[in-house]
Amino acid sequence: MEDRREEPVFLEPVVSVCPLGDATAVDVRVVAANVQAVFDLGVDILERSPLPEEAFLADRRQYDAAAVLRHLDAMVRPPFRKILGVTTVDLCIPVFTHVFGEAHLGGRAAVVSSFRLRTNENGFKASIETYTHRLIKVALHELAHTRNLVHCDNPRCLMHFSPKVNHLDRLPILFCERCRYLLTQDWRRPAGMG
Amino acid sequence: MVGRFKILVVDDELIVRESLVGWLKKGGYQVDTAAGGREAISLLDQKDFDLVFLDIKMPDLGGIEVLKHIRVRYPQTMVVMITAYGSVETAVEAMKSGANDYLMKPFEPEQLTLLVEKLLQQRRIIEENLLLREQVAASEQVRYGDLIGSADCMQRLFDLIEEVAAVDSPVLLRGETGTGKELVAKAIHSKSGRRYGPFIPINCGGFTETLLESELFGHEIGSFTGAVRAKKGRLELAQGGTLFLDEIGEIPLKMQVDLLRVLEEKKFHRVGGTRDIPVDFRLISATHRDLAREIEQRNFRQDFFFRLNVIDIEIPPLRKRKEDVPLLADHFLKKFRRETNKPVEGIEADALELLMSYEWPGNVRELENAMERSVVLAKGRYLRKEDFAFLFRATAVPEEPRSLQEMEKRHIHRTLKSCGWNISRAARILEINRTTLHNKIRKYRLDAVERETDGRP
Numbered sequence: 001m002e003d004r005r006e007e008p009v010f011l012e013p014v015v016s017v018c019p020l021g022d023a024t025a026v027d028v029r030v031v032a033a034n035v036q037a038v039f040d041l042g043v044d045i046l047e048r049s050p051l052p053e054e055a056f057l058a059d060r061r062q063y064d065a066a067a068v069l070r071h072l073d074a075m076v077r078p079p080f081r082k083i084l085g086v087t088t089v090d091l092c093i094p095v096f097t098h099v100f101g102e103a104h105l106g107g108r109a110a111v112v113s114s115f116r117l118r119t120n121e122n123g124f125k126a127s128i129e130t131y132t133h134r135l136i137k138v139a140l141h142e143l144a145h146t147r148n149l150v151h152c153d154n155p156r157c158l159m160h161f162s163p164k165v166n167h168l169d170r171l172p173i174l175f176c177e178r179c180r181y182l183l184t185q186d187w188r189r190p191a192g193m194g
Numbered sequence: 195m196v197g198r199f200k201i202l203v204v205d206d207e208l209i210v211r212e213s214l215v216g217w218l219k220k221g222g223y224q225v226d227t228a229a230g231g232r233e234a235i236s237l238l239d240q241k242d243f244d245l246v247f248l249d250i251k252m253p254d255l256g257g258i259e260v261l262k263h264i265r266v267r268y269p270q271t272m273v274v275m276i277t278a279y280g281s282v283e284t285a286v287e288a289m290k291s292g293a294n295d296y297l298m299k300p301f302e303p304e305q306l307t308l309l310v311e312k313l314l315q316q317r318r319i320i321e322e323n324l325l326l327r328e329q330v331a332a333s334e335q336v337r338y339g340d341l342i343g344s345a346d347c348m349q350r351l352f353d354l355i356e357e358v359a360a361v362d363s364p365v366l367l368r369g370e371t372g373t374g375k376e377l378v379a380k381a382i383h384s385k386s387g388r389r390y391g392p393f394i395p396i397n398c399g400g401f402t403e404t405l406l407e408s409e410l411f412g413h414e415i416g417s418f419t420g421a422v423r424a425k426k427g428r429l430e431l432a433q434g435g436t437l438f439l440d441e442i443g444e445i446p447l448k449m450q451v452d453l454l455r456v457l458e459e460k461k462f463h464r465v466g467g468t469r470d471i472p473v474d475f476r477l478i479s480a481t482h483r484d485l486a487r488e489i490e491q492r493n494f495r496q497d498f499f500f501r502l503n504v505i506d507i508e509i510p511p512l513r514k515r516k517e518d519v520p521l522l523a524d525h526f527l528k529k530f531r532r533e534t535n536k537p538v539e540g541i542e543a544d545a546l547e548l549l550m551s552y553e554w555p556g557n558v559r560e561l562e563n564a565m566e567r568s569v570v571l572a573k574g575r576y577l578r579k580e581d582f583a584f585l586f587r588a589t590a591v592p593e594e595p596r597s598l599q600e601m602e603k604r605h606i607h608r609t610l611k612s613c614g615w616n617i618s619r620a621a622r623i624l625e626i627n628r629t630t631l632h633n634k635i636r637k638y639r640l641d642a643v644e645r646e647t648d649g650r651p
Contacts, residue, residue: 060300066213093213095276097300105219150222161221163304 015039015143016080018046018072020087020111027114027135028086034136035084035143038173039183049075051089065091065102065111072109082146084139085111100168101138103145110142121166134168144175144183152179199314200224200242204234204260205249205276210299214247214306221307231255235263242627243271244317245310248293250277250284258291265292270320272313336518339381341374342525345515351378351507358505359385364457366442366502367480369509372559375480376440378509383436388476391435394428399441407449413465429462432475442502443483443494450498457501477502512554512561517611519550522558526565527577538569541577543623548579550608552586603638606631610640 017032019025028045036043055067072085091113092098100117103110117134120126126134141158152159157176162168175183201223203214211227218225226241228234231252238246246264250257257275264271275288275296285296294313297305336344338352358365359382367375376395383393401409412427428437439445445453456462457477461470479502488494512519523541531538541549554560568581610620621631635641 064209066209066216092300093217094207094210095213095297095299095301096217096303096306099303102216103220105216145220150220161303161307163302163307 014041014080015043015082015084016046016076017043018075018083018085019048020068020072020085021048021051021089023048023086023088023114027132030132031084031086031112031136031139034140034173038140039143044080046075046083049085051087057092060092062090062092062098063087065093065099068111069102069104069107069109072111073104073107076108081108082143083109084143085109086135086139087111087113088115089113090115100134100162101142103142105145105150106148107146110139110146112139112142117165117168119165121164126165130169133173134165137162137168137171137173140173144179147183149179149182152176154178199244199317200226201310202226202228202234202237202243202246204228204231204246204252204257206230206252206254207249210249210276217303217306218310221310223310231257231260234260238264238268238271239629240627243268245272245274245313247274247276247297250275250288258287261288261291261293270317272317274309274313336521339384340377341381342521343515343518344521345510345518347510347515348518351509354507355381355385358382358507361505362386362388362476363504364477364479364502365505365507366485367478367507367509369480369482370511370557371482372557373509373511374558375482375509376438378507379436379438379440379478379480382478383438383476386436386476388435391475392432393436393438394432394475395438395440396428397440399444403446403449406445407452408465410449411452411462411465414467424464427464429456429473429475430464430471433473435475437475437477439477439479441481442479443481443485443488447493447495450495454495454498454501512557516550519554519561520546520612522561523549523565526562527569530566530569534569536569536572537575538572538577539575542579545577545579545582546612547605547608548582548586550612552582602634603640606634606638607640610635 015035017028017035019028032043032045035041049071051063052067052071055063055071057064068085068087068091072083076083090098091100091102091111093102098116099113101110101112112135114131114135117138118126118131120130137158141162144159149159151161152175154160154176155170156172156174157179158171158174159176159179160167160171162171201218203211203218203225204227205211205214206229208229211229215225215227226237226243228237232254234246234248235255237243248257248260257277261273261275264273272294273292275285275293276299277284277296278299285298288296294316295309297309336342336348338348338355341348341352343349343351355378365379365382367378369375379395380393383389396409398406408425408427410427410429412425412430414424452462456473460474461472463470485494485499485503489496489499512522520541523546527538527541530536549561549564556563564582564585567584568577572581606620606624609623610617612620617628617631621628624631626634
């Protein structure tokens, strides 16, 4: 019988993962491997990049996620279409006390921070396995935002909004059927189509 | 669902606007921004928003001032004040001025998500309640027994029915076929002092002369071939109630004499019988014929006409109350949805427009039949223009070409009329905001057109 499965559309690298500041090589490799496995895309790891100085907000002792995204966006080079930054610093945006990660909706850049993922709600340190899972979940969630996916109502979907680490822990590393379909459709669009 | 809600973010700091917009968009909301109070007011005047995030301190016009403007002009819009200069006093002032909530920068991402969800849920409930109230108010106004109509002529008819029901005089209903003469007769009966008595209708045009006589007067055993047992006629059955003689113009001259006698003497005897039977009923008759002409042509007795025509009521044809077409169409859609169990939820706007442009020679009955046919044959959840194409096959007359502006003017006028000039409802149907609709009403002088044609304000 004829195999009617479609050939993978993107064989060349599409997403670049960029270690920012002192992000650990292990975190970066784990994130890159999961992006490749879950999204079925070519992924490359870039050279380490320092965090942009202007992103540091001295009064809050945090980094402005929007400024980090601008910095990452300027680093996108063909053949890559998306860039995902991995950092250990505490990220915020002006109106929010903190964010685990941030992305331009439908844009090219996303960032994930490990700063608030290492500790549980009760103040105890999370196990390495829990921490790694959280990091992967935030990275995939933010990267999906760059592909136009918005928050999902389904609490068993990776696009469900998780403001706290215990919420993140309850999420599977899976997109719901609807979001998975939207992602597939979006990846198949030619470059430059959003 | 969330994508339907429109949010306006007003903050003089670009970075705050960008951050909030980015976050809200990721939540799936439609977001607009304004960099100051004046820009916000201008945007609010152009577009409907469900929720506004409003910075308290802005250089051109403060958030509290904008909030006061919103409360006066757009009371349904939710407002959340955001401030980095927060103090209990400003928060209290904002809440006193009608803010729904406030947030101090920076806040937890979860706070924002929960707050937006809560407010939009509230908004949804308010909208649903408003809609429900509108529907209840509308249904009270448009329903009169089984009669439905919001048009002025129908409202006048309902008033007339009230007056007529209070007296016991004979009524003659005039109206084209399918206008609902029997429903009016029933309404008069049910409002009258005879409402606990029977309502006995008979279609005089549906029987041969002999059978009609037997139906009306009844018969005794053996009075004619096949009369194997005595039978009460409709006159007898209507005792204490109302007798409705539909298509009275079809009654043969001889029987007109017999009926005239019954009306004058208040007694009759069955066919083949000799015993006088006293009767007490109210007579309502109806015809689609021009009885004056029938009298001229000696097909109808003048004395009988005068006896029937103590109170004369004319029922308007559907083409003279086209604003009722959506109401009636909706009523029949629900009726046939129930009967057929088909999941048809509504009628698409252009299909409704088509129904309103049709002349309805068969009146409400034709509309009812058209809706039944369309519901039974419907393939989707909404009835489409194509589902009513059969109405136009025989009668379609090509319209003169018109300009776009003229079409727009006509369409807006028609929609306003169909909504009883409810601006919010019309704006929703036309998918424009209220301000735009007001501007177009002014531009096309539609309120003046309405005054000229309908006597409305």
